[in-house]
Amino acid sequence: MPGRPLSRRAMLAGASTGFGLTAFAGLAAESNGRKPHFAPKIKSVIFCFMSGGVSHVDSFDPKPRLTRDAGKPMPMPVKPTMFNDVKGIMPSPWNFKNYGQAGMAVSELFPHIGGCADDLCLIRSMTSTANEHAQGNYIIHTGQPFLGFPNAGAWINYGLGSENQNLPGFVVLASGGVPLGGIGMYGSGFLPAEHQASLLYPEAPEALSNIKPKESDREQLRRLAFVGAVDKQYAARAGADPQVETAIRNYETAYRMQTAVPELMELKGETAATKQLYGMNSANPATAAYGKQCLLARRLVERGVRFIELTCLMRPADPGQSGNPWDQHTVLKEGHTEMALQVDQPIAGLIQDLKSRGLFDQTLIVWAGEFGRTPFAQGSNGRDHNPFGFSIWLAGGGVKRGFTYGATDEFGYYAVENKMTVYDLWATVLHLLGVDHERLTYRFSGRDYRLSDVHGRVVKDILA
């Protein structure tokens, strides 16, 4: 391999420029910044992002009054909605059933996840501040409604580093569409770019951009050998410049990644039973594809990747909504049925598989959309956006199980009890990772920024 091993001393001695800093940080961090602030409960986070906004009153937050008052106007002031097409109260088309020892009420949409009720920490009082997808997406991913701020996954990698040098520490499994607002929401904002997400495409010929050599291994090695010979002279001329050394070392990592990524994506070694557990043999191609993402998420957790986000696949009936497939302003029943079918079995399979492999306790699954949906109808059969109160759930290490936290009003419109914000959510997730959200800061343009901005509290009530 080209280059020469990088000695820590050479790096320290050569740190005479401002430009090697990010590479340098990787090393410096081992000894100081990147330790957790306190003992972590979990190592990895899997974010099942339900893009478009799942209706909480049809899934995890039953509201009998919607049936009783069907068609009536809302008895409380209705906030402005995006489509300004406010109709009467709309009952849920689904029945609810109590699951598990906890007796958690979950609708018919999610029978498999319902079956895992005793592993869920359900939050029925989530809130956001955006009524629009792109801003809502940015808020739940970064805490701010626009481009330029780091994703939670980037913060976590910045704070803790990756445990696997041959894979990116923050991975988005991009079988589905890009949420509205674009891939900027997966970015590192003002944090160094190395912390941004790498998009892996499970269904594409090249799972990671430019991971696939366009030549034989032998040819590539020959090229790297020649490059190494030239680089060696250059590195010598450059003294022990850490940026040059790191750039050389990156080629070693890149070379190994070319093996590590395909090895990650190769599922031949997984048993048929495992694949079945994840729904990968489903007749519904979207279920199979989502199942593949869930299985890959487990494999990424096994490899020490810190933050993994899964994307929902579009509904074939509505390709215009590939970025927001849960967004049923019309045909709620058909749309939600189809979307739930896509994710229900795979996510339940993921929970069970993580448990059976002893990984559940060191992993946290976060299941959430950017907002919920209104208890009243939009048009004849849809629901508009509702950021004022909706349901999300967590499952895994460090959080209570079979537990329900917070509540919305009797219509499911506003969160009224133990209201939770996006900042609270990430402050709590950071806490589980052993990070104090008030101490994970980055100075940018004159102030110390945090994932939780100037807000956020660790929601102790949901901690195990």
Added chain:
Amino acid sequence: MSTARHLLPLFLALSAMAQTPGTEFFEKNVRPVLARNCHGCHGPSKEHAGLRLDSRSAMLKGGENGPAITPGQPAASLLMKALRHEGPKMPLGGKLTAPEIEAFHTWIASGAPWPAEAAPVRATASSLWALKPVANPLPPSVRQTDWPRTPVDAFILSALERANLSPAPVASRAALLRRLTFDLTGLPTKPEELAAFLSDTSPTAYGKAVERLLQSPRFGEHWARHWMDLVRYSESHGSQGDFDLPYAWRYRDYLIRAFNQDVPYDQLIREHLAGDLLPTPRINQNEHINESAIGTAHFRMVEYGYVPVDALEDQFKVVDNQIDVISKAFQGLTVSCARCHDHKFDPISQKDFYALYGILASSRHGQRAIDSPDRLRLHTAELTPLRHQLRSELGRLWLQSTPNLSAELKSGYGPLALWRQLKDPVAVEAFSERWERAAAALRKDIDAYRQFNAKSFRRVWDLRQTSDLNAWFRDGANLSHTPASPGEFYVLTETDRLVNGVYPAGVYSHLLSRKHSATLHSPRFKIESDSISIRVLGGNVASARLVVENYALGSGGIFPAANLNDDSMRWVRFDTKYRHGSYAYIELTPHNDRSRPAGGAPADGRSHFGISEVVFHDGSEPPKEEVVPAELLLEGPAPVSAEELAAKYQTVLRRAVEAWMAGSLTETQAAFLDFFVRNALLPNSTKQVPAAVAALVEQYRGLEAEIPVPRRAPALLTGTAFDQPVFLRGNHMRPGPAVPRRYLEALGAQPCDSPQSGRLELAHAIASPANPLTARVMVNRLWHHLFGRGLVGTVDNFGRNGETPTHPELLDYLATRFVAEGWSIKSMIRLMVTSNAYQLSSAPSGEAAKLDSGNSLLQHARRRRLTAEAIRDSILAVSGELDGKLYGPGIDVYYTGKTEGGGKVGPLDGAGRRSVYQRIKRNAQNPFLEVFDSPKPASTRGQRDATNVPAQSLTMLNDPFVIDQASKWAGRVIADGGVSVPDRIERMFLRALGRWPTADEVAAAIHYLAPSGTAGEELLGNRRAWQDLAHAIFNCKEFLYLE
């Protein structure tokens, strides 16, 4: 960059010195309770409700609800009420114990004594170095007097000598030329340039190279890109939809021209802030462009929300971002930090933020024609008399014609309805009776319309009145400041028909040409009615809309809007119930001036609008059209027969034509005449008129055809100026007192005393030699780009949280000289690059590495990684594929991964154009450039990251663009000949790395090309082998770094 960033001791600890007996009680019984229960929310890190409880002065000042304590009067003190839960219940953690509450009572009753304290401080205008006046220091004397080449060197050497360091030797000439070429143009040195430089051994060789590069058009391309980082240049608005910002690239081209022409920096600032308001705009005589008019485009490069429910919140985000950008870019200040509270570190108050907010929110977002005045008003002088002539000729013709009243018409019978009803005799009834009944019915209808209109509507603007029109805002060189009288028309350009019809009174964008640019907008008003109706007409997807809280992308739904495609005045109603309480204005534009283009854009750039009235009302019906042309038939003696009625029609029509010719047409006459013209009942086609009239129209059309479709750019437009209320704690739902529009108090700004927004005053305040920041910040940016680090490392932050200058005297020397030399950017760059300090080798001396490991004293040159654009451009330049074309619309980007709203996928090689010409979409950025840290267009980024990650290695190894360029380079290597393999290798090294290969490298390359040792003739033609070598050279680290 560890997480364990130590905050500076920001706030002085409260001193416990000088205690008195009274303060002992406080220290023992009150302060601990405060610290434990209150300071978390009302202390240095948070100021809930604007209140701090960590000093006596802060308590006396209080928060949003007034002072916290009144010394001596516990009962009157808000703090006591809160503690006793008699109002707000505090602290949040639970009520204090009774003894604790009693202690507070005692303490306040005794006058609330507090130990002498240093109040929590932030820097003041007098304590922050960057706000002190710029000094004019003389270059210091140095021991090694033969070293300095320029005054810059004296400052650098003096500091080195103080540290007992000697400067590194000068870099090799090849390395120096490569450094200089990249720094000035962002491109590698061409081999022939290197050869010429090396063969010129005269002492002026370097200076000549500097001049050559400063004059190169590539200079402007490279430095414009630096500037684009500061203004978060983008060609789309992000968020859902990622809508395009039309003509954004015009601003990029403006920058390139400005840097190439060395437009003085103070002029550039004035143009950026108020280019539209400058009394003498800068006209580009070659391109016929009003350059100054383009300057404000950067204000439009903001991220708008998608159909935001809360439009004011969206405006808040937009203006906040604009303030963030201009304060950082021009002043190195983080004014945006004062959005929710006074700046914690710098002398910037929350009022300062809202004083600036008022200036920016008083300006509107739109598009503007950027052609020079001569182009905008081309042929105006000729066309106006031609129209008068045409009116006379047509009038004469029409007086002689007798329209067929019984013609069959397609689109309604208007005033002829009466004729059709009455022309044929009816057996049982006399004509007079039938006439009386029909006339009465018509009168009744007309009366009903007028009554309905009179009682249900509040006419807010009658744009047929000059005074009302002049209350509105007009942008467009051909938009008249007086309303059109009834009878105006436009000359059709596409068909046999001559004129469109006869318009009522109103304002029209297009009376001379439908290509003309025009934006007409109302004063700002508060929406208090359920509906707003406007009487408008238009064609080719013109736009009429209600712009709510300056939201620029509204196009219907909860942002009322209408496309105007009907050339006859009609009432259009906007439902405004949803927007009660919001501020808004009405905006009319032809298609090409829309901020958000609609489908069906006219290919020939022609579009138009007209408007006459605006009413506010609560009902869901717009006003009735009360100009009824048939009303004219009711005047005078009643006709007693069909013949008399026919004669009446002729009389009314004749009078209307006469009035039209005399310019005294009434609204009703205009409508009457319009009906006959539009329905071709009067001669109105080239086939129906005498040759002389047709020739007149031809002449008109010929001149009109020469009028160019105006070029546009995004811009700020003038609107109603207003003072913005403070948003308490940054909450836009909680407006506080309004703050007069002005610049920062710390810079001595006074409220603007003009009825304008204050942008012009702002421009002058920033582009001023007296402003201590402007010149310092800019020379520091230039230094940063040339030396790899600014004299102030935090180039965008000169505040207390930023770094202090490593060479403060040098910074001031440069700032002073910058202003003295007319703010010339090229002169300043010339001064910097001709210094000895710039030309040093990048190898540190042993002592320097030890004593100044950060190289802040510039003992040697910094090794720097090339920017993303320079890397991509280098690959194209080296392969020979670089297209040197300047300017033009952005090239669609080639995407390798998934994107949202990425639009068309462009060519793999970006059409061979420089990176500065690649399109920038917020939601789908260029993946190649992004991997090398091209900035996201979010806010000012004066200092880019230079990350060093494996994704970059993977890109250089496997990206199809790199491989494709390697292949093309190989093709050229073979085509260019070259006598031998080593000769070719040498040429390739020279081309890519700007130096000759070493013998070892040549040997390694030969071995790589021909592993089996057959470097003979056949190798010279083996394209794959040369492609492999080309690809390998792109992957050498040296390719990415500047020595």
